[in-house]
Amino acid sequence: MTEQETKIWHVRQAVKWACERESVRIKKVAGLPKPWTQDPYLQSYRFCNVSRQDDKETVELNEKFFKPGIQAHTDKDLWFNVAVARWINWSPTVIGIGWTDLSNGYDADDLYARMVKASGAYGSDGQNNKFFTGAYMVRGCTSAKEVGGDEELYQKCKDKRYFLSHVVLKGIYEIGPPEPGETLESYHGRLTKAKSNGLFMSGQQIADLKYYTMKDAPDWKTWAPWGPGPARFMNRMHGRPLEKQIPMAQFLEEQAEFDSMLWQELDAYEFDPVVKQLVKEKWQDAHDRKSNLECETDKYIRLQEGGRVRSLYDGKPPTTTKLI
Secondary structure, rough: OOOOHHHHHHHHHHHHHHHHHHHHHHHHOOOOOOOOOHHHHHHEEEEOOOOOOHHHHHHHHHHHHHHHHHHHHHHHHHHHHHHHHHHHHHHHHHHHHHOOOOOOOOOOOHHHHHHHHOOOOOOOOOOOOOOOOOOOOOOOOHHHHHHOHHHHHHHHHHHHHHHHHHHHHHHHHOOOOOOOOOOOHHHHHHEEEEEOOOOHHHHHHHHHHHOOOOOOOOOOOOOOOOOHHHHHHHHHHHOOOOOOOOHHHHHHHHHHHHHHHHHHHHHOOOOOOOHHHHHHHHHHOHHHHHHHHHHHHHHHHHOOOOOOOOEOOOOOOOOOOOOO
């Protein structure tokens, strides 16, 4: 394929994945029997939804933690509770820990104690159990250098819960909430300055806040965070080695080109018009249209090439055995 043909093929794979994935979601929600698609990769492997707002954990956190917490405490401390929720990303644990009220400042010992208490239902050490999600790689402290050479603190921070409460979340607290009128990009940049709260995790926090206290951010429809999945996708699209690092300015330029091609290819794609319209509506959110779409399409193409992903999914029709 020529360079342009390669680009078009990748954009079409993104459109195909999005339409098939949204169709699967609709059929599943409607209670229709499996299979919800004939696509072998969507049948057998777990993917995020086209819209992050439809993902199971996001739904659970919205309905059982964020909205009730705002109703009971107002949204002034939502920014911090979003950080707690996304670092753990397992709603039963998050709900068990409860809302953190910052009226009197941040108490890391109190949050750690609530984490330990919440661990009771899921294990006792916060390490190898369902206290955390399996979706993100959450680690404890790996060396004393991470905590300024403090050996005593390092030993405590081997416990992921202690590391989160006393280092990561303490750092996020010190960053503070978004300023009135602040852009998503600006607040994302500030959040990344907190210890271990890198580009990806800060992006996950922004993706929640943009539906609450940052819903009027001026770059709501245009800005999305960088991540390793989108970076690999852009390398695929431009025929580069998958792990090649390119300047951020070049990545953003290529992402803008991808974004401009996407709408035209969606319009031309032959698929259920109802599904296509839903995809178009959900792509108004730049996080879904850029970060999420590029990451999931990268996984989709990887599987087509014989690669592997972490999570399997049983989307095949049930088998029945007749007794004779």
